[in-house]
Amino acid sequence: MKTKTKGKKQRHTVDKEAFSEESAMRKKELVKCLRHKERRNGGNKESSKITTARAKHPWSNKDRHLRRLESNERERQRMHKLNNAFQALREVIPHVRAENKLSKIETLTLAKNYIKSLTSIILNMSNGHFPAAEGMGGAWVSKLYQHYQQQHGDDDREEHLQKCST
DNA sequence: TAGGCCATCTGGTCCT
DNA sequence: AGGACCAGATGGCCTA
Numbered sequence: 001m002k003t004k005t006k007g008k009k010q011r012h013t014v015d016k017e018a019f020s021e022e023s024a025m026r027k028k029e030l031v032k033c034l035r036h037k038e039r040r041n042g043g044n045k046e047s048s049k050i051t052t053a054r055a056k057h058p059w060s061n062k063d064r065h066l067r068r069l070e071s072n073e074r075e076r077q078r079m080h081k082l083n084n085a086f087q088a089l090r091e092v093i094p095h096v097r098a099e100n101k102l103s104k105i106e107t108l109t110l111a112k113n114y115i116k117s118l119t120s121i122i123l124n125m126s127n128g129h130f131p132a133a134e135g136m137g138g139a140w141v142s143k144l145y146q147h148y149q150q151q152h153g154d155d156d157r158e159e160h161l162q163k164c165s166t
Numbered sequence: 167t168a169g170g171c172c173a174t175c176t177g178g179t180c181c182t
Numbered sequence: 183a184g185g186a187c188c189a190g191a192t193g194g195c196c197t198a
């Protein structure tokens with residue numbers, strides 16, 4: 001049910017551009033959507049689902065349609081927020097492929113490795129010494145260490161560092 | 167052309 | 183009750 005006609009490479013700027021094109025696109029979407037829905041409603045399972053949904057919310061067709069459009073819009077906004085968050089994450093993760101946009105799964109994986117690596121660097125710098133008397137900094141590193149140990153133990157720090165550098 | 171990635175729609179479920 | 187969240191389905195675009 002994707003309606004964007006832009007290419008993948010242009011998607012970096014698509015979010016903003018798309019908003020200006022949205023009203024025109026929306027009509028197109030609706031037509032496609034209705035066709036899609038018709039197809040889906042062809043199966044018995046789907047029609048029974050819809051029957052139960054309608055029993056739960058006994059709205060008029062017009063009302064239902066309006067509410068659907070409203071939730072679609074909310075869902076779009078939610079996904080846009082999510083994508084903005086992904087973009088913000090991309091911008092703080094060091095990676096080699098600067099010319100190409102990282103995919104979502106790549107972004108998450110790199111972020112995870114990056115955090116692990118930073119954690120191990122901090123622990124190495126603190127050299128296993130973090131008395132509580134040092135104040136907030138010491139307590140924080142201590143907590144970090146405990147968490148890190150829970151997650152991994154000490155033996156794979158080098159591996160994380162290597163992953164980070166790639 | 168197949169496969170990967172993505173945006174969108176949709177109905178169900180959870181949460182406030 | 184209504185919005186947020188989630189997962190499945192679908193179809194478009196791009197690349198190898």
